[in-house]
Amino acid sequence: MNALASEIVRDTGAVSAADLARGGRFTGTIGDITTPDPRMVCREVNVWYGAKQAIKDVSLDIGKNQVVAMIGPSGCGKSTFLRCLNRMNDTIAGCRVRGSIKLDGQEIYDKSMDPVPLRAQVGMVFQKPNPFPKSIYENIVYGPRIHGLTNSKAELDELVETSLRKAGLWNEVKDRLDQPGTGLSGGQQQRLCIARTIAVSPEVILMDEPCSALDPIATAIIEELIDELRENYAIAIVTHSMQQAARVSQRTAYFHLGDLVEVGETNQIFTNPQHKLTEDYITGRFG
């Protein structure tokens, strides 16, 4: 807690969660979970895998034109939370989700909500590049076709070029669009997957360790791309690389044993975290 906060605590007679956190106990999320222009609003989200609770009362906003990084040790629930945001957990047997997750004010776990269009609005990029075993062109147009977003070949051609340009891949593949996507390098495949996600005009892009299978150069290209994509989308990224979280995000959320321990401006989290658990983790003292 900085000196100014101390003054406030002294004046109001309050004992803040930050004070208690100095001892390393979880006593509620520290930091501002809200953001001025949220695309997604999550409140008191709980997730169980069978009898085991993976997420406990997590509340967090995913802001427009913003990258929020989710960090924490393995098993802390960060990927589980990410997968809740487009109902990917629906596919896991025994997984139960309770709480409220709204996309532009609409409850995504409402019975009337169809998860297929939801996953177009909230796209996802996975750890390992997973292009379809089809041509580069077909990889891009597959989503728009099944969602009925385009009518003509000309529109599809334009969409392919636009998506690949946004993903920073157009100049590298424009002369071989008919070749298999799986023939590209790992970094190019990941950008193809990002282009495929962009092609269905999402509002939010979820990324689950998108660079962990890539070399440093390909990682840098993806990170630059994430920064560019931020102008048009809300992005939530799970990463095990704290340097990556520090480089690409504006907000960082630290998870520990299913709790959202601390959330704040990335600059603050990496220079002066308020919770001892956060500090121990990002300084390599965890465990």
Next chain:
Amino acid sequence: MADQRDLPAHPARTGGHTVRGFDRDLTHLLDLILEMGERAVEQTQGAIAALLDGDPSTAYRVLDREPQIDYLALDADEEVFQVIARRQPTAVDLRIVLALGRIAAEAERAGDKAARIAQRALELHETGAEVPGPVLEAVRTLDEIACCAFQRSVSAVAQFDIALAIGVFEDESALYAAAEALNAALLGPTGDPLPASQLAPLLSIAHSLERIGDHGAAIAEQVIYVAEGTDVRFRNREILIDTLRHRGAPGQGTE
């Protein structure tokens, strides 16, 4: 309501990393800085002893040893550079590395001031004239306060101890009062005016001692920066001391 001072604290520390090499790097850097600080104190005490005792050999010894602090400062700079490049410190580790780099610069400058005092002591010795007793007494008082402040700030660095750092801030008024008293003894209306050959080096010594105390306060600011994560340079001292006191420094009121 629980008293804030009863709440647990997690003081800044260099150890505890999963990668123990990181602990060793930070501890090595901290040891370098503490050695610089201790040498700066020894140099200051030696320089003042040369003045008070009128012993030129002591002054020469101080001047001979001055480069050692410079070399330590170069080592500390290199270590800071290496730790940043190899460990990419964050949060409290980053603050520790940045603060220790700044503290090294303060200690190196304090060492320069000690050497300057030794040089002026030699100049005074060469004049052959005796320095008046009241002036020497005022020098002794200022030296004790300045050295004590600097020594305390170095001790604060060892544990990033906020309470010791606050003590340095609290002693600043005594430092400035002693500096004023020495200047009054040198320039005041009482007694016979000193010749320029004595006055100039004594004024330089007074200024150097006061600056050594200031370096101590600057080091204490860095201790607060590490422990609290707040840069307190250029803050009003009275408000700062009051704020830090209410914060409840580690070791004060804690179990």
